Amino acid sequence: MAEDERKAKAAKRRAEEKAARARNKDNEDAFAGTSSRRDGGGRNSRANDDVGSFEKHTKGIGMKLLEKMGYKKGEGLGKGASGISRALETQLRPKNMGMGFNNFKENVNDPTRSSKREDDEGEASEDDMDRAREQSMWKKRNELRRQKREYKTAEELLAEEQENASSVQTTTNKLNIIDMRGAHATVVNANELHKARVVRAGEEDIMLPELQHNLKLVVDLAESDITKLDGKIRSEKDTQEILRREKIRLSKVAEAHDELAARTKSALALVEMCNTHGKACDTAEQFDALTQSWMEVVKQFPKEYYGHRLNRLALAHAAPYVRAMYKSWDLSKDPTLGVDILRPWRSLLSPELVPDEYKGVFEDDSYEDLLRDPMLSRLRPIISSKWDPTKPEDILNFVQAWSDVMPEALMREITHALVLPRLQRRVGEWEPTKERVALHVWFHPWLPMLHKNLKDLYPSIRQKFTVSLAEWEASDSSALTLLKPWQRVFEAKDWSSLMRRCVTPKLEDALAMLQINPSNQVLDPVRTVLKWESMLGPSAFITLLEQHFFRKWHAALHKWLTASNVDLDEVAQWYIGWKTVFSEELLSHERMRVQLNVALDMMNQAAAGEGVVMPNVAAPQPTAPLADERPVPHPMDESTMSLKEMIEEFANAHELEFIPSASGRRHDGLAVYVFGGVSVVVDTARESIRALIDGDWTPISLDQLLDRARAIKR
Template sequence: MEEEEEDEDEALPKSALEIRRQARLEREKRRAAEEGAGRKRPPPKPRAVKADKEFGKWAKASGGLGLKMMKAMGYKGGGLGKHAHGIVNPVKSKLRPQQMGLGYGGYKEKANMTQAELDDTEGNEEKKPRAAQKPKKRPGTNWRATGKKKPAKRVYKTVDELKEEAEKRNAPELVIDMRGPHVRVTSLDKVADLNDGTEQIHGDGWTPTGSANTLPELKWNMDALVEHTESDVHKTLQAITNRENTLKALRNQRRVIADRVEKQKKAAESLELIITLVDAARDKAASINLQEEGCLAQGGVYADTFEMLRERHSEEFQLYGLPRVAFALGAESLKKALRGWRPLAPSASKPTTLELTAMLKRWRVVLEGDEGTGALYQELLEETVMSKLAIALSSCDVRQFAKPITLLEQLRPALPPPVYRHVLLEYVSPRLRSELANWRPTRDPVPVHTWVHPWLDVLPARALGDLFTQIRTKLSDALRAWQPLDGSALVLIEPWRGVWERRDMWDFLSRSILPKLRHLCSRGVHVNPQREDPTPFRAVVRWHKVVPLHALVSMLLTDFFPKWIQALVSWLRSPATEGKFEQILRWNKGWSGQIPDALKAHPLVEAQMRRGLDLMNAAIQNEPLDPILQSMAKAFPAQQEALRREAQRYGEGATAAPAANAGAAAKKKRRPLLGGDLSVKEVLEKLAGKMGLEFMPNLKKGMRDGCEVYTFGRCNIYIKGQTLFVHVPAKGGGGAWKPFAIEDLLQMAK
C-alpha cells in the first residue's frame, strides 16, 4: 500500500503531495500511539572507567590550557560527550605491525576498552531531545563554541497536541496549515476557530471550512486530477505523433535506400557492359593486320569504342576513369602507327598528315570532350607526335618554307592553342633566328623578305618582333658603306613597308637612310640648265614609297627648291634670246616630270612649282621678280612649321632644321671623341682600354631588343645600330633604358 501511495504522490501536484504526506504522518503517529508510546530508549549512562593517573601530566607546565578550554565548553569531568558516556582517557598511539590491515586479528584501536564496551557504547548512543540547552558561556571569557549548526528537524503534530502545548506555555503557537491548495503558516487560535466552524477567507480566494466532507477541497482535488490526466493525454498524443514521424522517416529512408540500391545495380550493369565493350575492342584491335588495313586502324577501333562510351555513358565515363584507359590504349596504338614517321618526308607505308590530323581530332574529343583544353590530350601529344615534330621543324630549311608551313597548317586543327603556340615559339622561331644569324645582306643573292614573309601569317607577334629587330640590325650594319645612288637598298627595304611598325621603320630610316639622302640632295643634286644630271635627284625621290612624305618634302624645300628657283631666276634675268621662254617651259616640265605624283600632290611641293610658274609669267610680262621671291622667303618658316606638325602627328619627330638655324645647329653639333669611321662598339672598346673601365658582355642580362647587353664600368648598355642605350636605375628599384651620348655615358660609368 505504501508503494502505491508513493506512486500516486509522484503523479499529483505539489499541494496535493503535501496534503497526502501530512495524512500519512498522522496515520503513522496514531499507529505508534496504539502500539505503545513508552518504548523510547533512555539516554546512555555515564561511562564508569578509571581515569589514568598520568593523564594531563605533560600539561602542568602550560597551566592546563586544554582543560580550561574544555571546561569553557561545559566539560565537568568524567567521560566525554553530552551525557558523559564517552572515553575518559586519551587515545594511546600503538605501533601496528608492518603490512597489517585495520582490525586484523582482533587488533584494538581504542586503548583500555574491550569489545563489549565498544558495543555498549555504540548501542547506547542516541541523541538527546531538542530541549537540551547549549553549554553556558563562561563569564569573563571571550570563548564561544564554533561549528556548523545542524539543520532543524521538522516535526509534524496534530491540532490537539499543539493545543495542549499552547495551554502549557500560555503563548500563541505558529503552525503550518497544509489543508488547502497551498502550504500556509498561521497561528493555533486561527486553526481552532476554523475547526469550530468559522470560515476564514484567504488572499487567494480559497475558503477552508471545518467540515471534512465540504465540497471546495474535493473540487480542487478533482481539478488537480483532471489537470494531471490532461497532461498524461497530451504526453500520449505527443508520443503517438513522434511514433508517426519516426515511421514516416523510416519509410523515406527505406525509399532512399531502395533508390540507391537500384542505382548501384544499374551502375554495376553499366560497368559490366563497359568492361565487355573494352575487351571486345582490344580483341578486335589485336586481330587487325596493319599492312592491309593501315597503320591507324587499331587507333580507329579504340576511338570508335570510346566515342560511343562517352556519348551513351557520359557519367560512368568520368566516374570510372575511362579517359585514362583510353589514353593508354590510344597512345600504344599511335606509337605503333608513327614508328619511323617523318613529318616532312611522307612515305606510302606511313600515315599522311591529314590522316593523322583526323585521328588526333577524334582522340581530342574522346580525352577532353568538345573543349580540348585538358592535360591528358596534351600528354598524348607529347608521347606520340611532339618529339618527331620538334626534330623535323628544328632541322628544316626555313628558306624552303612550303613544306613546314603546310605541315603546321594541316596539324593546327588537332593541336590545342597552347601547344600550337609552343611549337611556333620553341621550334620554328629559333630556327628562323638561326638562319637570320647566318644571313649576309650584301652577299646573299636571295632577298630576305622572300623567305621570311611567308611566315608572317604563321608566327605570333612576339616571335615576329624578335625577327624584325634582328633583320633591322643586319640591314643597319650593311648600310654603313651604302651610297644612295645604289638602288639595291631600296629593293631590300621596300618590302618591309607596312610590315614593320611605323615607329620602328622611322627609327631605322632616320638612322640609316635619311642622313645619306639628305647629303646627296644638298651636295649631289645640281641644277644647271646647261649641264644637268637628274640621276641624283631621281635617287632621292624614288624613296617616296618608303620614306614618309614629310621627310622628303623637307629635303626638297631645304636643299632642292632653293637651287631650282635660283637657276630659274638667273635664266629669266639673262639677256633675251630667240625661243628663250619655250626652252624655260620645257626645262620646267622636265623637272616636274622627275617628281613622283605622290610628292607632286603634296601642298608644299605644289606651291613651289606654282611659284616657279608665277616667276615665268612675271618675266614674260616684264614685271619685277623680287616681290614673288620675298613672299617665298616669308612663307618658308610657316612651311617648316607645317612639316613639323605633320611629323609630330605620326610621332616621327622633327625632320629638318630651318635654314635660319642651320648655322647654330652646326655649331652646337658635338665633335666625335675619336676620329675615323669607327662603330660605336669599337669607340667604347678604345675608351674603356684608355680609361681602365670594364667592357664585356653581361651574361645575366642576356639580350635586349635583339641586341646583346654589355657591362661598361658601372653601367649596363646595349648598342642598337648607331644608338647607345643605357639602363638608368630608379630609386625604388627597376629602371628604364634610355638613349645616351658617349660623353654622358663616360660620366655615369665613373
C-alpha cells in the first residue's frame, strides 16, 4: 500500500510538471510570433530564434545593436565569430527541488538533446526526489511543519544496510575500530563489524524482524524519555537544594531583622526617656538624670547610638542647661564650675573617645560645640580686660581643672588666643624696679602650656633685666632673687651673655673692695660673691676668683710669711679656714687646686727656712690645667663678644630697646630686630649692620643708628 501510494504521488507530480512545461512553451511561442511580426516574419524557424530571442522583451532593439557591432545570423558573437551562436536557456526546476539537490545540473538549450531531456527529466527528478524524501525521514524532524510519518519494512532496512555496507567496504578494509560494547574492549575490522551488524533477509533465525525493528524504536524512545526524565529529576533536585539553602539564608536574615527590630524598639524606648528628661531639665538633679539616661543608651546600644548619630540629639538635650549654667558664671568665685557634671559628656559627644569600630561616624566635635559658646562668651571679656596676670590663680585653676575634660582645640584657643596676648601686654608694662611681685611668680606657671610662644618675650625680658641691674650693687640680694628662676628658662648662650653684661662687673667691683686681713678678716663680700657661683657656672666663677681674689689672697699670705714673728700654725689655721668658705664643687676643680697649691708651696718654703718667693700668678703654673680648663679672657673683653651682643650692650647703655621684631620678619635670611624703633638686621658673617631707611636696607654705624633712633623717639 505504501508503494502504491508513493507511485500515485509521483505520477501526479509528473503530470503537473508536464502541464507546467506545456504552458511555458505556449507562452514562448506567443512571444516568438510577436517578435516575428515586428521583424517582418524573418524569424519563423526555431533555429533562427535562438540568438536574440530576448527581443520579445526589448521591442527588437537588441538585434539591431548586435548587427551594428558586426553580428551575422547563424555565426558566433564577437570578433572572428568565436563566441556563442545560441543564447542560454534556463531549465525549469522540478517543484520542491533545492539548488544542487542530488547533483542535478542545469543544461544549455541543445536542439539535439532537448527532446530527450524533456522526456527523461521528469522520471529522473521524480526518483531523486523520492529517495531524498525517504532519506530525510530518518533525519531531523520538522516540528513546525509535521508531515505524515512513513514506516519502512525490515526488508527495506536490510537492503539499505547491505547497500551502505557495499559502498563503504572499499574505504573500511584497513580501518580498525575499538568495540567497547561488551565487558571488555576488543579491536575489530570496520568491514567485519559492518557485516556483523547486517541482518540478512534470508536468515531464518531472525523472527519477526519488523517487530524487532519497531521494538528497537520503542526502546530507543523509552531510553530517550528516561534520559530526559533523569535530567529533569536532577535539575529539580538541584533546584530543591538551592531553594533549601536560600530558605535557610532568608530565615537567618529574617531572624537578624527581627532581632534588629527588637533592639531598635528597646533603644527607641530609652531615647524617648532621654527626650522626656531633656524637656524638663532645669536643675542639677534633672541634668544628672539626663546624663545617666544617655550613658545607659551608649552602654546598651552603642551600635544604634553611633550608627544613627544620636550625639546630635544628646547635644540638643544638654545645650540649654549648659547655657543657663554659665550665663551668670563668676570665674573668680567658682573656676571649676561644671567640671564634674560635664565630664561624662565628653565620652558621649567627643569624637576622640569613639570606639575604634565606630571611628569616623562623628563629622564634628559635638562636645566642643556644647562648651564653646557658653564658656567663651564669659571668659573672653574677663581675660581680655578684667584679669590681672600678676594674679594668675583664677585662670590657672580653671585651666588645670579643665585640662583633662575640655577638648584640646578649645583649651588651645583659650590659652593662645586669650591668655597669651594678655601676658604679652603685661610683660611690656612690667618694670622690675617698681613691681612688687617678681616676674617669674606669675609668668613661669604658663611655661608648660605656652613655652614655645613665650620665647618671643625673652629678649624683651632680658632687656628689662639689663636696665634694672644698671644701678644694682652686689650686696643687694634682690637681684639674685630676680634672676635665679630664669637660669633654666633662657638658653645657655643668652644666660651667659646676661651674666657677663650685668652681674660679673658688679661682682668684680665687690671683690675689688675686699681687704685680706688675717688679723680681722671680714668675709661678707666674699660670701656675697659666692652666692652667684651656681649662676655663673664653675669655669666663669673660677676665672672671676683668679683675677680678682687670689691675687690679693696670695699677696696677703706672702706678706704674712715673710714677717719676722710669723706663727706657721696660725697660718695653717687661716689656710684651712679659707678652704671651708668655698664649696666642694669649687675645691674639686683643677684650676681651683692650682691656686691653693700656690699657697701651700709658699707655706712649705717658710717651714723649710727657705726664702718665700712670691709666684707670678699670671704665668703658667707647673700643674697647669687642661686646654679646655684654661682661664678664659676677661668677661668684659669686647673681643669675646659677638656683634649682636655689642649692639645689645650699646642699646642698654643708651636706654634703648634692642629686641626681635614682633612680626617675626626676616630679610635675606636674617632676623629683623628693632633698635629704638628702627628696623635693623645684624649680618654676623660680614660684621655689618643694615637699617631700613626709606624702604631700602642701608649699611649704618652704631652712632648713626643711635641718632636715628633718638630722632624717632622725639
